[in-house]
Amino acid sequence: MALTKEQIAQRIAQELCDGYYVNLGIGIPTLVANYIPEGMEVILQSENGILGMGPFPYPDEVDADLINAGKQTVTVVQGASYFDSSMSFAMIRGGHVDLTVLGAFEVTDQGDIASWKIPGKMVKGMGGAMDLVASAKNIIVAMQHCSKDGESKLLKECTLPLTGIKCVKRIVSDLAVIDVTENGFKLIERAPGVSVEDIRNATQGRLIVEGNIPEMKF
């Protein structure tokens, strides 16, 4: 069975380590915050100017001056700090953020990513995505393996305008955990009940399968 969005987030949460500073993008990546293991201290960065972002507020705590990068109202945890946008991207560009999780339209077996623009549709802009992918030490992409029409989104070359090149380290899709290596995509884990053949058929880029591929555990 292909994973739900929540399960993709849950699997990505297994990549977190105590003491990590993490930037979570909009969509599935935001859900990762719900699965931070008990007792683990992970500090969330929001690029509009928060270290130590907390959960959404209760209705009586909503404050127009306190939002996340998706413009949603949020709270902060104890020990949080606020800062301006150039300071925020100094943290990102300077490699101080340990892990970035973001969504994508397409990725390639070289680690290129397309996530911001679909020609012919309204162009909204790249926001902070290009800064994040160009500088993060570790980038995990949360995405659907195929489009609604069944076309693979794990490709040899992106068909859409690029957000960054040679930057994605790991992909967690609804079908598999896949690493980007020098020789292409490397299959690490399968979603429960999904076969290696299913994943091979859904992957257009070069896929390396070595030995027995375990199922993901939750």
Next chain:
Amino acid sequence: MNKVVKNAAEAISGVEDGMTLMVGGFGLCGIPENAISALSASGVKGLTCISNNAGIDNFGLGILLQNKQIHKMISSYVGENSEFERQLLHGELEVELIPQGTLAERCRAGGAGIPAFFVPAGAGTEVAEGKEIRMLNGKPHLLETALEADFAFVKAWKGDTLGNLVYRQTANNFNHPMAMAGKITVAEVEELVEAGTLDPNFIHTPGIFVQRIFQGSSYEKRIERVTTRE
């Protein structure tokens, strides 16, 4: 030295057709609401606006867009505005999209006397087109130039009569780097106090960057996406 002006109308005096303005804020958070209203009322047009976003249809910079006062937007993300989309598709509006961190740093650099700098953001993408590319630390970097503006309009929580500013929570965002980069920086604040009242240990923007300051009024502080838990 007198930086204090009476109101927004006085604060925007000298803004002329065709000028380049920086406007602080992230989405609708920390935007200079009073200055935007005054610019709207003034009818000034042909503006180039440097701002992370373009407001929503009837608020923030969306007001100036509806009035067709803006000729060009320089932003990182503009997706929340249908009038913006209409003008763009009809060729009535020019848009330059810049990665958000690069935009912030170009403002900071403008105020800091750094004419250009190299960053990795956008390497290998259409953002790199026409830019000098240099391999540094084994990775391609783009040469980006500083941004300056005839006027920078920023919003702070508290400010004093010497122009020292303190922001509240995430309402700082682009306000501080833009305050640094205006030839004339106009700050509007929720609470204007006498110099000496704010603790010098906790000033975010030192007053040297601010030429005009005024006490704003009637802040709406609209929220784009109210999101709560049970």
